[in-house]
Amino acid sequence: MSDALEHIKRVSGNIYRGGRIARSAATQTQDVIDPATEEVIGVIAETPTSEIDDCIAEANKAQKTWWKDYSAVDRAHALHQTADRLEELKPLLAEALTREMGKPYKESVDEVNWSIHSLRHSAEIGRVDMGRVMGPAVAGQMHYTLKVPLGTVAFIMPFNFPMVLLAWEAGAALAAGNACVVKPSEYTSLSTLLFAEAFDHLPEGLFHVVTGGGDVGRTLVEHSGTHGVAFTGSVPVGRRVSATCGDLMKPALIETSGNDPFIVMPSAPLDMAARAAAFSAYMNCGQICVSAERIYVHQDIHDAFVEKLVEETKKLRIGNGLDKVDMGPLVSSKERDRYEALMAKAQEAGARAATGGGRPGEFNRGWFVDATVLTDCTPDMDIFHNESFGPVAPVCRVKDFDEALMRANDSRFGLGSNIYTTNLSEAIRATEEIQAGMVWVNAPLLDNDAGPFGGSKLSGLGRQLGPEGIDTFRETKMIMIDPDCVAQDFWWFPYADAEMHPKD
Incomplete structure (x- = not known):
C-alpha cells in the first residue's frame, strides 16, 4: 500500500476537530x-x-x-506556518487528491503550490490593510475605519479544486480574524482532511472540517453560530444558500457555474x-468553472482553427492520473452520466464530433471520456447555454467581431471570458464590453492572488482573492473621536433663533 493510501485509510470516517483528526460520532457513512x-x-x-453544533x-x-485578538503580524506568521507545512505535505496531498x-x-x-502561494498572500494582505484614516468632517476630530472579522465562517466546498479554493477562502477568512468550519465535497473529503492537518498549529478549535452531504451543508448555513458563508457549487444550490443567507442577513460569497466564451479572431x-x-x-x-465552453471563431479562419484544435486534442494522453497522462477521468459515474447526456443532446441537435465523442476504448474500468471537438454547432444548442463541466470544445462560426461579442454575452452566466487577438482595438473592446467578472486576452484561465476572482449574472456574488477577497470575510466599522470632548453647538440644542423659520 502506498504512503498516501495509508494516510487516506487513517482519516477515513473521521472529521477534523480540536486541531487534529478525530473519530466522528456518525452512524452513517458513504464510500x-x-x-x-x-x-x-x-x-x-x-x-x-450534535457534532456540528x-x-x-x-x-x-x-x-x-x-x-480575533491576535496581532495581524501573529496571524500572518501562523498562516506562513501553514504554508510551510503544506510544502512538506505536498507529495502526500497531491497523490491523495489524484x-x-x-x-x-x-x-x-500545482494545486498544492497554488494553495501555498495564496496563503502567503493572504497572510501579508491581512496585516497590510486594517482600515483607513480619513479627513474628519469636524476640525479637531479623528475619523477612521476598522476592518473587523465576521466571527465564524462556514465553507461549502466543491470537488474540482478542493485545496486551492479552500486556501483562497479560508486563508482570507483566517487572515481577517475569523474561525472556519469547512464542509468539503463528498468526492474530496479525505484529501481535505489531510490538507487540514497543515492547520494544526492554530489555536485549538479554530479550524474544523465536518464531512457529509447536503444536510451537513444546510446545517452550517442555517446555524445561528455561523456569521458568514462561502459556497461554491451548482446554481440551484447556490440560489438556496443565497436565499437562506438573505433571510438571515448573513454575509455570503456565492460562486456557482460558468459557461465561458472563447473568441478567436483572424489576427490571432x-x-x-x-x-x-x-x-x-x-x-x-473540463471540470473547471472557467473552462472554455463556447468557442466562437471568425468565419475566415474557422476551418483552419478547427483542424489545428483537432490536432491538439488528439495529442492528449488520457488515463490514471498517477501515470504519465494529460487528462484523467471525470470525478464520478454520476458526473459522467450527466455529461454524456448533454453530449448526446448536442449531437442530436446537429453537432458533429470532429474527434472524440465517446469513451476511450482501452479502459474497462474508471469514468473516462474522450476529449471532444464538436463542430457544426449553433448558438441555440443547449450545450451553449449550460455548463458542460467536461472535456468538450464546442465550436461555433461567427461572421465578425461584433457577432462574437453578442454571442459571448448571450448567456445567463458571467464568470470568465477569453479572446485571442492581436488587434488592440478588439482586445480593448472585449475587456470593456464582455459581461463577465474576468476577461483573459491571449492568457486563458490565469489567476492572480493580488486580483479578484468572481463573476456576474448566475455565476455568483462576491469576490475571492486580492483585497476584495479578504474584505468578503470582514465588516467595516466607522469610528469618530473628539479627543477634546467639546460642545458641537453648530448643530446641538438649543437651535439658534437666527436659524428658525422667518415669520411675516
Missing part, C-alpha cells in the same frame, strides 16, 4: 471511490447535527478567546490559439 479504478479507498462520515461552539470560543478525484498528479501538485496566431483552446477546454477533464 469514497477512486474514479480511475472504481476501487473503494475509504469512507466519509455523515457528521451528525459542538464544532461551531468550539470555533466561536477559539475565535473570541484568542484569534486518487480521490482523478486529476493528473502534475495538476494536483492560430497554432497558439488552438493550443490555448485545448488547454482551456480539457484541463482537469
Whole structure:
C-alpha cells in the first residue's frame, strides 16, 4: 500500500476537530471511490447535527478567546506556518487528491503550490490593510475605519479544486480574524482532511472540517453560530444558500457555474490559439468553472482553427492520473452520466464530433471520456447555454467581431471570458464590453492572488482573492473621536433663533 493510501485509510470516517483528526460520532457513512479504478479507498462520515453544533461552539470560543485578538503580524506568521507545512505535505496531498478525484498528479501538485502561494498572500494582505484614516468632517476630530472579522465562517466546498479554493477562502477568512468550519465535497473529503492537518498549529478549535452531504451543508448555513458563508457549487444550490443567507442577513460569497466564451479572431496566431483552446477546454477533464465552453471563431479562419484544435486534442494522453497522462477521468459515474447526456443532446441537435465523442476504448474500468471537438454547432444548442463541466470544445462560426461579442454575452452566466487577438482595438473592446467578472486576452484561465476572482449574472456574488477577497470575510466599522470632548453647538440644542423659520 502506498504512503498516501495509508494516510487516506487513517482519516477515513473521521472529521477534523480540536486541531487534529478525530473519530466522528456518525452512524452513517458513504464510500469514497477512486474514479480511475472504481476501487473503494475509504469512507466519509455523515457528521451528525450534535457534532456540528459542538464544532461551531468550539470555533466561536477559539475565535473570541484568542484569534480575533491576535496581532495581524501573529496571524500572518501562523498562516506562513501553514504554508510551510503544506510544502512538506505536498507529495502526500497531491497523490491523495489524484486518487480521490482523478486529476493528473502534475495538476494536483500545482494545486498544492497554488494553495501555498495564496496563503502567503493572504497572510501579508491581512496585516497590510486594517482600515483607513480619513479627513474628519469636524476640525479637531479623528475619523477612521476598522476592518473587523465576521466571527465564524462556514465553507461549502466543491470537488474540482478542493485545496486551492479552500486556501483562497479560508486563508482570507483566517487572515481577517475569523474561525472556519469547512464542509468539503463528498468526492474530496479525505484529501481535505489531510490538507487540514497543515492547520494544526492554530489555536485549538479554530479550524474544523465536518464531512457529509447536503444536510451537513444546510446545517452550517442555517446555524445561528455561523456569521458568514462561502459556497461554491451548482446554481440551484447556490440560489438556496443565497436565499437562506438573505433571510438571515448573513454575509455570503456565492460562486456557482460558468459557461465561458472563447473568441478567436483572424489576427490571432492560430497554432497558439488552438493550443490555448485545448488547454482551456480539457484541463482537469473540463471540470473547471472557467473552462472554455463556447468557442466562437471568425468565419475566415474557422476551418483552419478547427483542424489545428483537432490536432491538439488528439495529442492528449488520457488515463490514471498517477501515470504519465494529460487528462484523467471525470470525478464520478454520476458526473459522467450527466455529461454524456448533454453530449448526446448536442449531437442530436446537429453537432458533429470532429474527434472524440465517446469513451476511450482501452479502459474497462474508471469514468473516462474522450476529449471532444464538436463542430457544426449553433448558438441555440443547449450545450451553449449550460455548463458542460467536461472535456468538450464546442465550436461555433461567427461572421465578425461584433457577432462574437453578442454571442459571448448571450448567456445567463458571467464568470470568465477569453479572446485571442492581436488587434488592440478588439482586445480593448472585449475587456470593456464582455459581461463577465474576468476577461483573459491571449492568457486563458490565469489567476492572480493580488486580483479578484468572481463573476456576474448566475455565476455568483462576491469576490475571492486580492483585497476584495479578504474584505468578503470582514465588516467595516466607522469610528469618530473628539479627543477634546467639546460642545458641537453648530448643530446641538438649543437651535439658534437666527436659524428658525422667518415669520411675516
